[in-house]
Amino acid sequence: MSNPMQGYIRLDALLKVLEIAVQTSSTDPLAGSLEIATSDGVLRLAISGDIARDLRIDLDQFLAKE
Secondary structure, eight states: OOOOOSSSSOOOOOOEEEEEEEESSSOTTEEEEEEEEEEEEEEEEEHHHHHHHHHHHHHHHHHTTO
């Protein structure tokens, strides 16, 4: 298997999101993984507090367009 991508990467992908879950680390409450179930499979992303804050900004901007 290839190495996981590092950092916060934005890209356009046409995936139908079915479910989202956050799994937190037992040793660090601000670390874990974000699991996004799509019609093509599960996308699992390592997440930290900093990445979660960046994602919140992007999602807030997305919702502001409604």
